[in-house]
Amino acid sequence: MLRLSKLADYATVLLVHLGRHEGLATAAALAVETGVPEPTVAKLLKGLASSGLVLSHRGARGGYRLAGELEKVTVAAVIAAVDGPIAITACCDGRECEHSSLCGLSGQWDVVNDAILSTLNSITLADMGRHAERLPRRGPALAPAATVGAESPSVTEAVS
Amino acid sequence: MLRLSKLADYATVLLVHLGRHEGLATAAALAVETGVPEPTVAKLLKGLASSGLVLSHRGARGGYRLAGELEKVTVAAVIAAVDGPIAITACCDGRECEHSSLCGLSGQWDVVNDAILSTLNSITLADMGRHAERLPRRGPALAPAATVGAESPSVTEAVS
DNA sequence: TAATTCAAGACTTGTTAAGTCCTGATTTAT
DNA sequence: ATAAATCAGGACTTAACAAGTCTTGAATTA
Numbered sequence: 001m002l003r004l005s006k007l008a009d010y011a012t013v014l015l016v017h018l019g020r021h022e023g024l025a026t027a028a029a030l031a032v033e034t035g036v037p038e039p040t041v042a043k044l045l046k047g048l049a050s051s052g053l054v055l056s057h058r059g060a061r062g063g064y065r066l067a068g069e070l071e072k073v074t075v076a077a078v079i080a081a082v083d084g085p086i087a088i089t090a091c092c093d094g095r096e097c098e099h100s101s102l103c104g105l106s107g108q109w110d111v112v113n114d115a116i117l118s119t120l121n122s123i124t125l126a127d128m129g130r131h132a133e134r135l136p137r138r139g140p141a142l143a144p145a146a147t148v149g150a151e152s153p154s155v156t157e158a159v160s
Numbered sequence: 161m162l163r164l165s166k167l168a169d170y171a172t173v174l175l176v177h178l179g180r181h182e183g184l185a186t187a188a189a190l191a192v193e194t195g196v197p198e199p200t201v202a203k204l205l206k207g208l209a210s211s212g213l214v215l216s217h218r219g220a221r222g223g224y225r226l227a228g229e230l231e232k233v234t235v236a237a238v239i240a241a242v243d244g245p246i247a248i249t250a251c252c253d254g255r256e257c258e259h260s261s262l263c264g265l266s267g268q269w270d271v272v273n274d275a276i277l278s279t280l281n282s283i284t285l286a287d288m289g290r291h292a293e294r295l296p297r298r299g300p301a302l303a304p305a306a307t308v309g310a311e312s313p314s315v316t317e318a319v320s
Numbered sequence: 321t322a323a324t325t326c327a328a329g330a331c332t333t334g335t336t337a338a339g340t341c342c343t344g345a346t347t348t349a350t
Numbered sequence: 351a352t353a354a355a356t357c358a359g360g361a362c363t364t365a366a367c368a369a370g371t372c373t374t375g376a377a378t379t380a
Contacts, residue, residue: 059326060379161367222356224357
C-alpha cells in the first residue's frame with residue numbers, strides 16, 4: 001500500500017518537536033506534548049539515539065535533544081533510522097528475488113525506489129515543521145507520463 | 161516501512177507480461193509463466209478487470225488482455241487499482257488526523273505524498289518492462305509446468 | 321544513598337496483507 | 351443441448367508484522 005509505518009510518522013513528529021525544544025526533553029514530557037503514547041515515545045527515542053539522530057543524557061534531569069539541526073536531517077534519514085533501509089519491494093533491499101527469472105522486471109523497482117528515495121532526501125525536518133501558508137491539498141491526479149530517466153523530481157520548490 | 165504491497169508488485173509483473181502477450185491469456189497460464197500462485201493471479205486479474213486496466217473474456221478460450229498500451233499505464237495507476245489511493249500516512253488519505261492539534265506537522269505529509277505520487281505517475285509499465293527482452297518464449301495458453309522451476313540462470317545481475 | 325531517567329530487549333496484542341476456496345455466470349465447442 | 355472452459359464475486363482462513371507494553375538493569379544527579 002506504500003504506507004509509511006506509524007513509528008516513522010511519530011518519529012518525525014518527535015524530532016520536529018525536539019528541534020524546537022530548549023535544552024533536554026524527557027520521553028515522558030514529549031509524550032504529553034505530542035500525544036504519542038509514552039512507552040512508544042521511549043522506544044522510538046532509544047532507537048533514534050542509537051542511530052545518532054538524537055543525543056541522550058541519563059540520570060536525574062536527563063533527557064534527549066536533537067543531535068543536529070532540523071535543516072540537516074532529511075525525511076529519508078528518519079525513515080531509515082526507524083524502519084531500516086527504504087525498499088519499496090523485497091527486490092530492492094539487496095536480497096535476491098526468488099522469482100527473478102520469471103518476473104520480467106529485472107530490477108526496475110530499484111529505479112522507482114531510487115526516485116522515491118531522492119524525493120525523500122530532498123525534504124528536511126525543517127520543511128516538515130514549516131507551517132505552510134497555502135498547501136496544495138490534493139496534488140496532480142494524473143501527471144503526464146515521462147521516462148524513467150527523470151529521477152530528480154523537482155519537489156524542492158514545492159516544499160520550500 | 162514505505163513498502164509496496166506484494167499484490168501491487170505482482171500486478172505490475174502480470175500487466176507487463178500481458179502487454180507482451182499475443183491475444184488472450186488465461187489466469188492459469190499467467191500463473192505458470194510468471195511464477196505467481198494461481199489463485200492470487202485470478203484474484204488480481206479480477207480486480208484489475210473491474211478497474212479497467214485489463215479486459216476479460218469469459219468462457220472456453222477466454223482470458224485477459226491489456227486494456228491499453230504499456231506506455232499509457234503508469235505505476236501509480238497500477239498501485240491505486242490494487243491497493244487504493246496512494247497515501248503514505250493516515251493523514252494523507254482524506255480523513256482527519258486525530259492528533260493534528262499536537263503533531264505540529266500540519267499536513268506536510270501531503271507534500272511528501274504528492275511528490276511520491278508524481279514520481280510514480282512519471283513511470284509507465286513500458287519503463288518497468290525495459291531491459292527485460294530476454295523472456296522464455298512459450299506457446300500461449302499451453303505452458304508445461306515442468307519447465308517452470310527448472311531454470312534459475314544468472315541470479316546476480318538483477319541486483320544492479 | 322535515593323531518585324530520576326535512559327538502555328536493552330522480551331513479550332503480547334491487533335491489524336491487515338496475503339492466500340484459498342466455493343458458488344455462480346458466461347462463452348465456446350461438440 | 352450438453353459439456354467444458356473460464357471469468358465474477360465474495361467469504362473465509364492464515365500468517366506476518368507493526369504496534370504497543372512491560373521488566374530489568376545501568377548511568378547520572380542531588
